[in-house]
Amino acid sequence: MADTVNATTHGTCRRWLASGEESPLFPIPPMTLTTLETPVPLVDLDRMERNLDRLAGYTRAHGLALRPHVKTHKSPIIAAAQLQRGAAGVTCATTREAEVMSAVCDDILVAYPPVGEGRLRRLMALASRVRLTVALDSAAAAEALAAAASAAGRRVGVYVEADLGMRRVGLGTPAEIVALARLVASHSSLELAGLTFYPGHIRESVDKQAVALAELRRALDEVIAALTAAGLPPRVVSGGSTPTMMSTHQLPAVTEFRPGTYVFNDRTTAELGACDWDDCALTVLATVVSTAVPGQAVIDAGTKALGREPLRANAGDGFGVLLSHRDVYVRAMSEEHGMLELGSTSWKPRVGEQVRVIPNHVCIVVHLNDVVHGIRGDRVETSWPVEARGR
Amino acid sequence: MADTVNATTHGTCRRWLASGEESPLFPIPPMTLTTLETPVPLVDLDRMERNLDRLAGYTRAHGLALRPHVKTHKSPIIAAAQLQRGAAGVTCATTREAEVMSAVCDDILVAYPPVGEGRLRRLMALASRVRLTVALDSAAAAEALAAAASAAGRRVGVYVEADLGMRRVGLGTPAEIVALARLVASHSSLELAGLTFYPGHIRESVDKQAVALAELRRALDEVIAALTAAGLPPRVVSGGSTPTMMSTHQLPAVTEFRPGTYVFNDRTTAELGACDWDDCALTVLATVVSTAVPGQAVIDAGTKALGREPLRANAGDGFGVLLSHRDVYVRAMSEEHGMLELGSTSWKPRVGEQVRVIPNHVCIVVHLNDVVHGIRGDRVETSWPVEARGR
Numbered sequence: 001m002a003d004t005v006n007a008t009t010h011g012t013c014r015r016w017l018a019s020g021e022e023s024p025l026f027p028i029p030p031m032t033l034t035t036l037e038t039p040v041p042l043v044d045l046d047r048m049e050r051n052l053d054r055l056a057g058y059t060r061a062h063g064l065a066l067r068p069h070v071k072t073h074k075s076p077i078i079a080a081a082q083l084q085r086g087a088a089g090v091t092c093a094t095t096r097e098a099e100v101m102s103a104v105c106d107d108i109l110v111a112y113p114p115v116g117e118g119r120l121r122r123l124m125a126l127a128s129r130v131r132l133t134v135a136l137d138s139a140a141a142a143e144a145l146a147a148a149a150s151a152a153g154r155r156v157g158v159y160v161e162a163d164l165g166m167r168r169v170g171l172g173t174p175a176e177i178v179a180l181a182r183l184v185a186s187h188s189s190l191e192l193a194g195l196t197f198y199p200g201h202i203r204e205s206v207d208k209q210a211v212a213l214a215e216l217r218r219a220l221d222e223v224i225a226a227l228t229a230a231g232l233p234p235r236v237v238s239g240g241s242t243p244t245m246m247s248t249h250q251l252p253a254v255t256e257f258r259p260g261t262y263v264f265n266d267r268t269t270a271e272l273g274a275c276d277w278d279d280c281a282l283t284v285l286a287t288v289v290s291t292a293v294p295g296q297a298v299i300d301a302g303t304k305a306l307g308r309e310p311l312r313a314n315a316g317d318g319f320g321v322l323l324s325h326r327d328v329y330v331r332a333m334s335e336e337h338g339m340l341e342l343g344s345t346s347w348k349p350r351v352g353e354q355v356r357v358i359p360n361h362v363c364i365v366v367h368l369n370d371v372v373h374g375i376r377g378d379r380v381e382t383s384w385p386v387e388a389r390g391r
Numbered sequence: 392m393a394d395t396v397n398a399t400t401h402g403t404c405r406r407w408l409a410s411g412e413e414s415p416l417f418p419i420p421p422m423t424l425t426t427l428e429t430p431v432p433l434v435d436l437d438r439m440e441r442n443l444d445r446l447a448g449y450t451r452a453h454g455l456a457l458r459p460h461v462k463t464h465k466s467p468i469i470a471a472a473q474l475q476r477g478a479a480g481v482t483c484a485t486t487r488e489a490e491v492m493s494a495v496c497d498d499i500l501v502a503y504p505p506v507g508e509g510r511l512r513r514l515m516a517l518a519s520r521v522r523l524t525v526a527l528d529s530a531a532a533a534e535a536l537a538a539a540a541s542a543a544g545r546r547v548g549v550y551v552e553a554d555l556g557m558r559r560v561g562l563g564t565p566a567e568i569v570a571l572a573r574l575v576a577s578h579s580s581l582e583l584a585g586l587t588f589y590p591g592h593i594r595e596s597v598d599k600q601a602v603a604l605a606e607l608r609r610a611l612d613e614v615i616a617a618l619t620a621a622g623l624p625p626r627v628v629s630g631g632s633t634p635t636m637m638s639t640h641q642l643p644a645v646t647e648f649r650p651g652t653y654v655f656n657d658r659t660t661a662e663l664g665a666c667d668w669d670d671c672a673l674t675v676l677a678t679v680v681s682t683a684v685p686g687q688a689v690i691d692a693g694t695k696a697l698g699r700e701p702l703r704a705n706a707g708d709g710f711g712v713l714l715s716h717r718d719v720y721v722r723a724m725s726e727e728h729g730m731l732e733l734g735s736t737s738w739k740p741r742v743g744e745q746v747r748v749i750p751n752h753v754c755i756v757v758h759l760n761d762v763v764h765g766i767r768g769d770r771v772e773t774s775w776p777v778e779a780r781g782r
Contacts, residue, residue: 037486037509037782071726093727095428112727113680115691115743118428137683140742161683168728169681169689176683200725289504290560292528292552292567298560300507304758308699334591335462335754336484336503337559351531352506363726367695368759370781390761391428 031380034354036373038287039301041365042356045374045381047281048263049081055245055262056085062249067091067109067238069260072363074388075372076104078263089131091258092388095122100388102130109159109238110134111196111258113141113169120144124152133157135196137169142184149189157193158184159238164219166201174226181232194236194256195223202244203312206273209243213250220253243274266362267321271313282372283323283356284365286338288349297340297349301357302333307364317341323356330357422771425745427764429678430692432756433747436765436772438672439654440472446636446653447476453640458482458500458629460651463754465779466763467495469654480522482649483779486513491779493521500550500629501525502587502649504532504560511535515543524548526587528560533575540580548584549575550629555610557592565617572623585627585647586614593635594703597664600634604641611644634665657753658712662704673763674714674747675756677729679740688731688740692748693724698755708732714747721748 033042059066068082069091079090079101089107092098098108099122106129114120114134126132134156136142142158149156160181163170171177177195185192197220202212220237227234240248242261248254264282265275286301306319318329318341331341338357340349349355359365366372366386374382424433450457459473460482470481470492480498483489489499490513497520505511505525517523525547527533533549540547551572554561562568568586576583588611593603611628618625631639633652639645655673656666677692697710709720709732722732729748731740740746750756757763757777765773 035508037513038507040782112691113742115680116429116678117426122428137681138742141680144743163684167684167687168725168730169683171683172685287507289506289532290528292560292562293554293558294563296558300503303698303700303755307694308701308755309694310699334559335758339559351504351529352535364694364699367726391431 033285033375033378033380036285036380038285038354039299039305040285041369041372042283042285042380043264043372043374044281044283045376047279048078048374051262051265051275051279051281052081052085055259056082056087058246059257060086064248064254065236065256067256067258068263069093069111069258070097070101070388072260072263072366074100074366074386075384076100076387077384080104082263088256091260094388094391095119096391097388098123098126098132102126105130107131108133109258111159111198111238113137113161114145114148115141120148124148124154128154131157133159133193135159135161137161137163137171137180139180139183142180142187142190146187146189150187155189155191157191159194159196159236160184160192160234162195162197162220162223164197164199164216164223166198168198168200170197174223177223178226178230178232181227182230185232192232192234194238195227195234196238198258199239199241199244202241203272203314205271205314206243206246209247213244213247217251217253220251224253242269243272245274261362264362264366267316267358267360268312270358271311271316277326277358280323280358282362282365283358284320286355286357288351288353288355289337291349291351296331296342299330299338299340299355299357300336301330302335302337304335305365305368306330306333306338306357306359307361307368308333309359309361309364311360318360320357320359323358325355424676424766424769424771427676427771429676429745430690430696431676432760432763433674433676433771434655434763434765435672435674436767438670439469439765442653442656442666442670442672443472443476446650447473447478449637450648451477455631455639455645456627456647458647458649459654460484460502460649461488461492461779463651463757464654465491465757465777466775467491467778468775471495473654479647482651485779485782486510487782488779489514489517489523493517496521498522499524500649502550502589502629504528504552505536505539506532511539515539515545519545522548524550524584526550526552528552528554528562528571530571530574533571533578533581537578537580541578546580546582548582550585550587550627551575551583551625553586553588553611553614555588555590555607555614557589559589559591561588565614568614569617569621569623572618573621576623583623583625585629586618586625587629589649590630590632590635593632594663594705596662596705597634597637600638604635604638608642608644611642615644633660634663636665652753655753655757658707658749658751659703661749662702662707668717668749671714671749673753673756674749675711676745676747679731679742679744679746680728682740682742687722687733690721690729690731690746690748691727692721693726693728695726696756696759697721697724697729697748697750698752698759699724700750700752700755702751709751711748711750714749716746
């Protein structure tokens with residue numbers, strides 16, 4: 001990472017995050033939650049900083065390179081806070097994320113196949129100081145990338161993607177992975193930089209992950225042995241997810257860790273036991289707009305503010321729970337309506353009352369909104385745009 | 392509607408929509424689909440114009456006032472095209488929609504409880520030429536609105552909202568509806584403008600709607616009889632939805648119709664039989680980025696481009712179907728990945744190939760994107776921002 005690039009931004013963000021002052025980047029007049037228009041996402045800055053510190057400490061303790069995925073926050077301000085805590089670089093999914101993050105980071109992994117003319121053109125146009133690595137799983141993607149990199153006069157790192165059970169992207173057999181690694185190594189405009197996988201299929205609660213992790217370890221070791229036998233041992237092995245975040249060291253081959261959700265956490269993370277409820281940093285502030293239908297209350301956060309994401313844990317209905325009443329959940333939604341289930345609570349919501357919802361899946365909430373407010377207690381301290389939203 | 396306000400915009404939009412010229416508002420260099428970056432929403436302009444014409448003709452034929460819901464398109468350009476075809480005004484859900492639409496329309500219904508200080512402040516700040524009507528279902532909302540309207544020196548129309556089976560917002564008994572109508576009528580800053588309901592619970596296919604519509608008609612007539620007996624007969628009865636769009640005249644009491652989805656339609660509308668597949672005007676253009684996992688192909692449209700909306704019709708899996716291969720559907724999604732189910736097709740997708748997805752629920756797709764491209768055939772003719780997205 002070029003110190004000249006990151007020093008200023010890091011300094012700014014460090015000062016802001018540490019001091020509790022209003023952000024010098026996005027100062028706003030002091031206000032309380034009750035003056036905010038709803039629905040709007042809030043980030044509890046104390047909780048976020050604790051989440052960032054905790055995982056940075058874990059990766060340091062286990063000698064893992066931390067390359068957080070920015071898809072969760074889509075903000076260069078938060079990325080800078082991650083880099084300031086020792087992240088080696090960032091992970092992006094979209095071209096826009098890579099472009100926005102290049103303002104604060106010059107070591108970027110695009111963990112997404114660089115397929116399509118527009119995607120390649122924009123990636124090759126990233127500032128030349130950016131060390132760019134991409135993940136891919138096909139000869140077609142590798143050949144097109146090699147040609148684009150060559151034409152742009154840059155050398156692009158490549159992680160070959162293995163499917164270790166997620167069944168999304170990635171090659172399934174050691175032979176296929178070795179063949180693609182060979183193809184990558186044969187191009188002078190590419191650098192075979194490592195092996196990557198995503199264990200997003202491991203959704204067991206933390207206390208039941210052992211079997212799944214043992215299977216993952218076996219499959220990963222088999223791929224690494226095949227690459228090593230072919231004379232192409234991976235320099236980097238990049239893996240990990242938020243649900244397995246504190247178990248990543250149980251896969252000794254992994255050298256780099258790419259969690260996303262941990263910065264804010266969400267109802268799924270808490271239900272899986274991968275964080276405490278008090279570690280859920282992002283909530284959606286909403287207002288009760290109707291109590292006309294008996295047995296429910298309607299808030300102004302629906303699908304267009306919360307997303308229709310199921311709880312990706314063992315059990316649980318609905319689309320989010322209230323921060324202050326965890327026995328109340330969002331049972332159903334329309335585009336701008338969230339129907340709160342009141343069957344298990346003695347709370348009697350009033351029209352006009354504000355509530356805060358812990359969403360099932362926080363990455364979608366951020367993507368649905370343009371602005372996030374940072375709070376401490378009931379005081380709105382700062383505000384930042386979701387700058388890498390959009391395309 | 393003030394002619395001076397709408398004439399220019401209507402003229403512009405009429406010329407653009409009718410002539411097939413590039414939009415004078417958002418000219419873009421000529422391009423073909425293959426040069427577009429994906430994922431991106433496309434609107435087939437011929438299909439959209441046919442959808443707009445068809446429903447305008449239906450409402451004219453049945454003497455219904457048409458007040459289309461802009462939540463589906465969130466664009467003043469499309470709203471202007473609806474007004475140019477005879478719409479009496481527009482329906483909005485959010486404050487931002489009302490603000491954006493006030494540039495092209497001065498008769499706006501906010502079909503959403505105007506609860507919360509910020510919401511009221513911004514609604515009262517709409518240009519004074521705008522005839523504003525809001526729907527509400529509580530005394531608390533009515534009292535706060537009356538005070539805000541009085542302070543702003545404006546008179547605001549109110550539709551009292553009835554719940555006729557949807558169980559979302561709306562009062563459930565004639566007695567409650569009469570009591571709220573009386574309260575509204577007692578405030579000089581409010582005008583009791585009518586009765587509203589939303590039959591969004593009627594999701595039967597068009598050929599099986601008769602029973603549900605008969606029940607709706609009975610419930611509606613009962614409410615109107617109670618209001619009439621109380622000396623408060625509703626001047627406007629506002630109802631209707633896209634799935635029931637061509638059956639609205641079977642509710643003779645309804646005077647105003649507020650469909651949204653009909654402008655683009657979607658997989659749900661087609662599966663219900665409320666439109667033909669050829670009436671689906673909006674698709675998401677996507678690129679195949681991986682075929683590494685056997686039996687599937689992965690496209691770059693996932694939850695963040697398509698939304699995780701279920702098919703809201705009788706049967707059907709997945710989150711969308713391909714325009715050119717309706718036997719292929721999006722079986723599963725991650726944030727930026729859509730997994731195509733290939734079990735019923737002989738089509739062999741290649742990495743880099745483009746596809747077009749008809750989404751389950753088009754309103755969410757529009758909300759997830761910032762820009763929409765208008766096409767005729769394979770030619771990209773124009774482009775417009777989703778201007779009323781956001782808050």
